[in-house]
Amino acid sequence: MGHKVHPKIHRIPTIYSWDSKWFAKGKSMPMFLEQEVGIRDFLTTKLKESLIDGISIERTPKDLTIYILSAKPGTIIGRGGQGLEDLRRHIERKIVQQKLKVKINILEVRNPALSAQIVAQNAATDIEKRFPFRRVMKQILERVMSAGAQGVKVCMSGRLNGVEIARTEKLSAGKMSLITLRSDVDYAIAEAHTLYGKIGIKVWIYKGEAFGRRDKFAKKEEDSKTTGAVKEPVKHERPARKAAPAKAK
DSSP, X not given: OOOOOOHHHHTTTTTOOOSEEOOOOTTHHHHHHHHHHHHHHHHHHHTGGGOEEEEEEEEOSSXXXXXXXXXXXXXXXXXXXXXXXXXXXXXXXXXXXXXXXXXXXXXXXSOXXXXXXXXXXXXXXXXXXXXXXXXXXXXXXXXXXXXTOSEEEEEEEESGGGOSSOEXXXXXXXXXXXXXXXXXXXXXXXXXXXXXXXXXXXXXXXEEEOSSOOOTTOOOTTTOEETTOOOOOOOXXXXXXXXXXXXXX
């Protein structure tokens, strides 16, 4: 009998960090948890077209900071930062109820083809558009391997292509080391809602071995775009040339 373990949860103490970073005492725990679930559900539904890779929430007694990792940060920020301001205002008023000051940071995914969540979302969109599932799976393998991954595995389950009997199909390429704790395996699951039912999509992407903690929500000022934060361009001035010594006549 096999014991199925979530690849990311299995590696949290070793190479991955927690997506939620806060502490609650006593009776405040249920309220904090309800607010976090509400924030994640709202952002996932609202930003469905922005290709969200992950959401991280950090909470202090007075502030709440949300990090959103997206392949299309421009669609979230909006013109003049209006979209980001609308998200922040809704979370402050409806979910947190004006008890905390909310701050939202947008981080850009450098290589979307190596993100299992984005790959699974794109596959679900293609299945909903009635593309043949086998062609979608082969395109995923080609795209991910060409992006530099060492291995990829795709699994789809349900009434594939609208047939009467549900089944499971798998395709894989390269190496997939799921036992080694050092192996950096990105995993995601998505659902495609079709006329003949739901189709489940699972994606594993193996990126090699990691010998240190990998936090994809690292606080990098050059990657984050916050409301009201405007950077001035750095001017590199060329040093003045020294005058050549005069030649003796």
